[in-house]
Amino acid sequence: MLFYEDIDFNELYKIQKEITSFKAKKSKDWDKKAQSMNEKVHKSIYNDKFLELINLDGISTVLDVGCGVGNLSLKFAEKVDKVYALDYSDAMLELLKENMNNKNITNIELIKNSWFDPWDEVPNADLVVASRSLEVKNMQKALAKLDEKANKKVVISYRVGGYFIPEEILRVLNREIIQKPDYIYLVNILFQMGINASVSFIKSEGQNKFYSSKEKFIESVSWSLDGISDEERERLEKYFDSTDLTKKEDYNLWAIISWEKEL
Numbered sequence: 001m002l003f004y005e006d007i008d009f010n011e012l013y014k015i016q017k018e019i020t021s022f023k024a025k026k027s028k029d030w031d032k033k034a035q036s037m038n039e040k041v042h043k044s045i046y047n048d049k050f051l052e053l054i055n056l057d058g059i060s061t062v063l064d065v066g067c068g069v070g071n072l073s074l075k076f077a078e079k080v081d082k083v084y085a086l087d088y089s090d091a092m093l094e095l096l097k098e099n100m101n102n103k104n105i106t107n108i109e110l111i112k113n114s115w116f117d118p119w120d121e122v123p124n125a126d127l128v129v130a131s132r133s134l135e136v137k138n139m140q141k142a143l144a145k146l147d148e149k150a151n152k153k154v155v156i157s158y159r160v161g162g163y164f165i166p167e168e169i170l171r172v173l174n175r176e177i178i179q180k181p182d183y184i185y186l187v188n189i190l191f192q193m194g195i196n197a198s199v200s201f202i203k204s205e206g207q208n209k210f211y212s213s214k215e216k217f218i219e220s221v222s223w224s225l226d227g228i229s230d231e232e233r234e235r236l237e238k239y240f241d242s243t244d245l246t247k248k249e250d251y252n253l254w255a256i257i258s259w260e261k262e263l
Contacts, residue, residue: 009188010140013181017137018181020084022164023226024135027088033223034091038069046204046254047071048067050131053200053256054155056080063125066133070108073197076129084123085182088114115142120240124149126253130156132254139181140189147195153260158183160253164224172239173232178211183255190259197259203235203251214240 017024025033029204043048050072061080064073065086069092077083085108087093093110100108114121116137128150133180134144146154163170170177183199191195218236222228228236 001157005192007188009185009192010138012136013185013189015056016181016185017241019178020162021177022180022224024137027090029223030087030089030093032042034089034095035054037092039094041069041073042099044071044204044232046202047075049202049204050157050254050256051075053202053258054127056127058082059126061123061125061127061151063123063128065128065130065146067096067215068092068133070099071106074099074103075106080127081107081109081127084111086111086122086126087107087116087240088112090221091133096208115145119145122149124151126152126155130154131250132157132159134158139186140193143186143190143193145197147193147259147261150261153258154196155256155258156186158186160255165221168241169221169236169239172235173221173228173231174235175232177243179259186255187258190257195259197257200256202253202254202256209244236260 036113056079056146061084062073062076062080062082063084063086064070064076065161067087068089070085070194071180073083073085073096085093085096086098089114093112096108097110112117125195127145130142130146134142134156143156146156159180160183163177164180187197187199214237218228218233221236222233
């Protein structure tokens with residue numbers, strides 16, 4: 001008979017992460033994506049919805065892990081004394097620096113680092129955030145890193161559902177897709193680490209909002225799947241031409257997982 005405590009959820013996570021069709025991106029991939037992300041991510045309803053769930057009373061410092069172009073770091077900087085913005089993409093950090101200058105924000109310190117590097121020189125902060133950035137091979141190790149750097153609390157977000165592309169588009173591609181690990185892995189891994197986390201959910205606009213042209217649409221799908229065949233491209237072109245994506249209901253659901261540090 002198998003009991004809950006006999007299940008190694010981190011090991012199951014690692015297995016599914018290894019075989020999923022949605023592979024983790026390298027820093028050079030995010031370098032290429034940085035400019036297009038900077039053009040749209042600051043306008044997303046996700047940012048304010050995420051911040052609404054965080055009580056900043058008693059929080060003077062924030063560590064934003066996987067900060068990207070700073071959609072959250074810039075907002076935190078207006079509310080706390082100091083923000084440490086960590087990312088492994090040079091292009092992302094460079095655009096964040098430009099965004100800081102444009103807004104005359106001076107209390108953000110940029111840190112070039114990744115989940116796989118040592119964090120010995122990464123400062124602790126009252127609040128540690130990892131928003132939509134936990135694409136790691138070993139989830140338990142990553143969660144332990146976040147917990148270690150937090151003085152008071154940790155807040156992370158993770159996609160609900162194992163797909164980065166709407167299922168309708170996957171059917172158009174006629175490709176067998178192995179989904180990525182879902183958010184519930186994180187909750188169970190935290191529990192087995194002795195951390196009782198709270199979970200809430202927010203909706204943000206889906207990809208349809210950002211498909212401004214056929215080429216952008218195909219480029220986005222291809223990027224998520226690490227490339228598509230000529231036949232798949234043709235399928236996507238026909239689908240785009242025959243479908244008004246702006247009229248299709250589309251949203252992303254995110255799990256917001258948080259916990260307080262025991263003092």
